[in-house]
Amino acid sequence: MLLRARGLTKRFGDFVAVDGIDVEVHKGEAFGFLGPNGAGKSSTMRMVGCVSPVTAGELTIFGLDPGRDGPEIRAQLGVVPQKDTLDEELSVEENLWVYGRYFGLSRAEVKRRAVELLEFAQLSDRATDKVEPLSGGMKRRLTIARSLINEPRMLLLDEPTTGLDPQARHILWDRLFRLKRQGVTLIVTTHYMDEAEQLCDRLVVMDKGRIAAEGSPRQLIDAHSTREVLELRFDVVEHDEGVAARLSGIGDRVEVLPDRILVYASDGDAALAAVTGRGLRPISALVRRSTLEDVFLHLTGRTLVD
CATH class of the missing domain: 3.30.70 (Alpha-Beta Plaits)
Structure with a gap:
């Protein structure tokens, strides 16, 4: 088990964003948080990503405590935020080189991995291009490639296809499906029902900070519709x-x-x-x-x- 949460809670003042949820994520699975904006999905992901402290409850990732072992956990995570944070003044490959150096990788190793990741993301022919003129789908694929530079054990994807056209969404789904086949554990937040059905082996339905149901997409449909x-x-x-x-x-x-x-x-x-x-x-x-x-x-x- 890579992630375990019991009674996980996040408060901002009097507002309860995540209200005592229980979650388990196992190695190699694609796990989803499905719900509308404001359901608590992103707040949960920020706690899992060790960038927002837990208010109450228990959370372990790779058997480690985010409050105590944050740097060690983050070194094993890949993170695709809701909004792309690429450096648009740099080239496509330079974005990967710079990001890889944050993990202490040598220049030679970063460049080797960048070649492989740009091929995976279908961006090899744009390697020396500036990021700014790329399409939204290309930028999203580059963000995913960048998140894989440290060969993470678990990849966190917060609303990965928001704002993309249907073709770009399907290309991205294909890349994520290939990652899962390679054994990368995925945790996805989404408010797109088709995305959850396409990507997730198992998911929770969140509403107002709580979990309303849990299971595979097929199990949830059979049980509740x-x-x-x-x-x-x-x-x-x-x-x-x-x-x-x-x-x-x-x-x-x-x-x-x-x-x-x-x-x-x-x-x-x-x-x-x-x-x-x-x-x-x-x-x-x-x-x-x-x-x-x-x-x-x-x-x-x-x-x-x-």
């Missing part, structure tokens, strides 16, 4: 006048969102037939599989982007 979801959109007047009441009894449950109504059922097509059988005519109807977004909505009564 139905196989399919029927999304219905009605005219604004119908929606405001409570059309949802006429859906009662269709499926396992009905959730009313500001812009649509969700009907949870094992068979979405059968649920749609039941809706139209009651004389209801939605503007649009979509049958899809359940996701972690549905799990979060069921557990907290709100969506991940609230």
Whole structure:
């Protein structure tokens, strides 16, 4: 076990950002913290990264105490912060060289590792280019390459794909999947349900500083949602006048969102037939599989982007 937390708490004055959570992360797994902004994910990561002291509870990383052994722990971590902190005046390869020297690596070793990491990040052809004109996806891949310069035992990724376009996100997911296959332990925070499903072997759903549920993406969906979801959109007047009441009894449950109504059922097509059988005519109807977004909505009564 690389990380163990018991009753982990972080307070800022009277505000409780992390409220007594229990977490375990094992070697070689990809572990996720899923939740909206303000759920306590980043505060947790800062404690794990040994840059923010623990207020209460227990936290051990590699069997060490962050309060006492911070430098030793940080030497074995790779950190990808929420916002890139690259030196845009330096070249791509120079960013890796400078960062590697912080870990006491020789110039020759840093340059050797930089070549390998730029190839891994698909940036070899941009090695001598300045960072400033790179795309957001390239900068994110460079930040990940930089975080690996010390060959860390565990990689912390705080909202790794925020702000990236879909293609850049998929390229980044591929790089992270390859890292996991190489045995690197990943800890990821995200508010993207598809990212959590793609990357995480196991995750916790966080809300207001607490853990609402834990398991693999499939286990969480099976436990807290139905196989399919029927999304219905009605005219604004119908929606405001409570059309949802006429859906009662269709499926396992009905959730009313500001812009649509969700009907949870094992068979979405059968649920749609039941809706139209009651004389209801939605503007649009979509049958899809359940996701972690549905799990979060069921557990907290709100969506991940609230």
